[in-house]
Amino acid sequence: MDEIIKLEEVWKIYNEGEENQVIALKNINLHVKRGDFIAVMGPSGSGKSTGMNLIGSLDIPSHGKIFLDQHNISHLSESDLAQVRGKKIGFIFQQFNLIPNLTAKENVMLPMIFQEMDEIERIIKAESLLKMMELGDRMDHYPSELSGGQQQRVAIARALANDPEVILADEPTGNLDTHTGEVVMKFLNKLNNEGKTIIIVTHDPDLALEHSKKIYWIKDGQIERVTEKIKGKWKTLKKVPNE
């Protein structure tokens, strides 16, 4: 099986061994196939954000192993993690998180700088990505001159800058109205159809049910159940009993 992400017995414990110890993730096992579209659902504080940070190589687990494209990233240094996420992961945030002092094009070029790509290459790539996001006429606009939906599309273009294997989207439509949210989701679906692995974290069950292929339901730091869309119908694959 072509696995892009694998979590093996992953724990994340804050302040481990101290009085105020918090267990954010308990013994998580998870496999993501290349080209999948995963939704992670769960209430606030369930540990889904912590999980996203680990998969996005923004953080390392307290225990267990994480494989990204067959490479164990559980013990990498900060600098190596930065390189891994720069190359393999594209982030999309609820707040868009564009750099306000840079134009749309410059924002898209930024991740390529950190991978030391040539300037000409950067420009060509950024322009083609923005055109793909139907923002060809907004390339030299600053984020403040763009609508929320446009900003999020710039953010998607930025996430795609280094041809990542995985797109991690944290509540990508959370700050958008229903219609623009749909437009953004349409682009994510399109990317998925082109072979990108997409993982979204969301509160919104309709969004998860409509767009994703597989849903992980997280509760209290554990995977409560996994449901998968098979031939258009949702089926529960597995239930994790509470310990």
Add this chain to the structure above:
Amino acid sequence: MISKEVMKYSLENLKKKKMRSLLTIISIFIGIATIFIFVSFGLGLYSYINSFVTGTSADKIIIQPKGMSAPGLDAGFALTEKDLTAIERTSGVQAATGIYMKVVQVEYKNTNKYVFVGGFDPRSNLMEELSGLKIYSGRQLQSNEKGDVVLGYNYMTDNKIFPNGVSLNEEIKINGEKAKVIGFYQPVGNPQDDSNVYMTDDFFRELYPNSTGYSEIIASVDTSNIPQVVQNVEKSLLKSRNLAKGQEDFFVASFEDLLKTYASALDIVVGFIILIALISVLVSAINTSNTMITSVIERTREIGVLKSIGARNSEIFTLFLFESSALGMIAGTIGVLIGFALTELAKAILMNLGLGFLQPNYSFWLFAGCILFATMTGAVSGVIPAIHASKISPVRALRYE
């Protein structure tokens, strides 16, 4: 990794916080401008002093009675013809001449002024060589000439000494006696020498028959061992004045010694001012650090975003270091420009006051050095904030509101 986009990102951040950047820049450039001004004047004074060391003054020694505040002010005691002869005969001395000095009343067109009058023997050019006096207009005094004077440069100018400038061949009155102005000296650059009246020793003795002797003796000496000659002169003067060692009522100084005294006094003054300026730069460095720390905290979330799109810690560090260095460089450039403008202004004012010897001396290295120093100050101030920024955890930074 400093790419165009990253430079733009940093500079735009400085621009966005205009007031804060401006205040930080001001705090740095005050110190830098101060350093620039005082170093340029300091260098000017050093080269002024050096011009004497290498010039016609270098082989001179000066002998003056002790206890005199300035030549000509003390009427009690002076050097005699006998002393002059003794000095002339000392080994290592090539020539010597005595100078009369006196503060006298000079009248021109019904205005009276008290000025210094110097009487010298025109056959010897030691005094002109020592003070760097050169004829500007008219002619030099000749031996035995009486009734004629040569004036310092300032007499030519209106409102410097007299309300109206004096012209060639006009008459002035010295102690009621008429004297014809036959020449003017070029400006020497210090207000004292440029305000003197010069006459022959013969004319001086005629005007002041009760004068007890010379106010100073100038000698030119063998330059191979000036300190030895100074000792020899002291010995022969003690002998000619019938004094035991330790009873010297005169002092002998080589011009070199005098210059060294001035130079070391100058070292202290310039050094002290630069020290104060450096303290002000240090304070501004702390201020810059504070600015940068604030800027890092404000941009915590942005730092998180940059890290999430692949920025390494080292790249975040470089970015903030670049920003504070840019602040320093901008401040340095402004500081140097303001320093230069103020120095030029001061130069013009000093020139006007007759203090032409106080000239700044610029070099490429002074400009480059000041800007570089300011840039370094900015960079050093940025180190701690930049380390702080680079160590921010991306997970926490992204959650930061």
